[in-house]
Amino acid sequence: MTPALRIPEVTAGARILAFGDYQPARIVTNDELSKTVDTNDEWIRSRVGIAERRVAGDDEGIVELGVQAGAKALAGSGLAPSDIDLVILATCSAESPMPGHAPAVAHRLGITAPGAFDINAACAGFCYALGTASSAVRAGSARNVLVIGSEKMSQWIDWTDRSTCIIFADGAGAAVVTGSDSPGIGPVVWGSAGDGFDKIIIDDRHSFIRQEGQAVFRWATTAIAPVAREACERAGIAPEDLAAIVPHQANLRIIQAIARKMKAVNAVVADDIIHSGNTSGASIPLALSHMIERGDVPSGAPALLVGFGAGLSYAAQVIQIP
Numbered sequence: 001m002t003p004a005l006r007i008p009e010v011t012a013g014a015r016i017l018a019f020g021d022y023q024p025a026r027i028v029t030n031d032e033l034s035k036t037v038d039t040n041d042e043w044i045r046s047r048v049g050i051a052e053r054r055v056a057g058d059d060e061g062i063v064e065l066g067v068q069a070g071a072k073a074l075a076g077s078g079l080a081p082s083d084i085d086l087v088i089l090a091t092c093s094a095e096s097p098m099p100g101h102a103p104a105v106a107h108r109l110g111i112t113a114p115g116a117f118d119i120n121a122a123c124a125g126f127c128y129a130l131g132t133a134s135s136a137v138r139a140g141s142a143r144n145v146l147v148i149g150s151e152k153m154s155q156w157i158d159w160t161d162r163s164t165c166i167i168f169a170d171g172a173g174a175a176v177v178t179g180s181d182s183p184g185i186g187p188v189v190w191g192s193a194g195d196g197f198d199k200i201i202i203d204d205r206h207s208f209i210r211q212e213g214q215a216v217f218r219w220a221t222t223a224i225a226p227v228a229r230e231a232c233e234r235a236g237i238a239p240e241d242l243a244a245i246v247p248h249q250a251n252l253r254i255i256q257a258i259a260r261k262m263k264a265v266n267a268v269v270a271d272d273i274i275h276s277g278n279t280s281g282a283s284i285p286l287a288l289s290h291m292i293e294r295g296d297v298p299s300g301a302p303a304l305l306v307g308f309g310a311g312l313s314y315a316a317q318v319i320q321i322p
Helices: 041-048 062-077 102-108 123-137 213-235 251-261 279-295
Strands: 011-023 026-029 052-054 087-091 116-117 144-152 170-180 187-191 242-245 302-309 313-320
Touching: 011 041, 011 062, 011 279, 011 313, 041 116, 041 251, 062 087, 062 102, 062 144, 062 170, 062 279, 087 102, 087 302, 102 116, 102 242, 116 123, 123 144, 123 170, 123 187, 123 279, 123 302, 123 313, 144 279, 170 251, 170 279, 187 213, 213 242, 213 251, 242 251, 242 279, 279 302
Parallel strands: 087 116, 087 144, 242 302
Antiparallel strands: 011 170, 026 052, 144 170, 187 313, 302 313
C-alpha cells in the first residue's frame, strides 16, 4: 500500500497583526521639478494629484527600505523575529535580478532561516504577496509571515521625462500575517490583461520606465472597479460596510473614479499619493499604515485593498484592519 502523505493541520483563517511603513527623508516638491522639466505645481496637481514625493538616497536601496518598514511592522505585531518563518517581498524596482532581496531583508531583521522570496506583480505586488501569505498560513506552510512592499522607483526614472518623473517615488510598507480562528483576510481576486503588458514597461537594464498614460488611465478606470466589487462579494462585505478603500496610489483621478464606482458611502478613501507619490508595490501598505497611525480607520473594521498596474496585473482583497 502506498503510504499517505501527512497533511499539516490547517488554520481556519489568517489576519494581519500590524502594519509598518518607511519613507526616505528627502522631499521633492513640484516646484523643484519645475526647475528641470517643463511643468508646474498646478499642472501636476490637476493631472495626477501629487504635491510632493519622497526620493531615496544612494545609501537606501530596496533592502534598506524594506528593513525599516519590516522592523516597524514586527514591533507593532508583538512578535519576535524568531516567530517569522516566511518573508515575501513585493518589488518591481530591484537593483539586480539575482538574488532576490527577501533573504537579505530577513537576515538584516534577525529572522533566521525563513522561507524568503520576491514577487514582481508591479503595483499589484503587495496584494499578490498578501494573498500568497494568507494561503500559506491557512494551508499550514507558515505560522507567521512578514509581507513587504519595497520600491526605489527613482533609480528607473529619467528625470527629464515629464510623463514619469512627476509620478513615481520611493518607500516601503509592511504587514505581519498570522493564523486566526476566523478570516481576517478575504479571498484574493487577481488576474492580468497581458495584451497590455507593454503599456508600463522597462525594456532592459539600460532603460528607464515608460508608460502610455492615457491607455493605462482608461484601463484602470473601467476594469478595476468590477474586480474590487468581486473582492467584496467573495468576502461577504457590502461596499457600504467598508470603513476604508485603499487603492494603489497611481493617480488621484483614478483613485477617485474607482471609489465613486464602488459607492462605498461610509468608507475613507486613501489619498496618500498627494504627499507620497506613486510608490508602486509599496503604495497600499504605506497608505494604510499612515491611515492607521492618524486614526482615520477603526481597528477591526473592513478595508478594501486593490492593486493594479504594469502587466497589466491586478488584485484585490478585503481585510480586517488590525
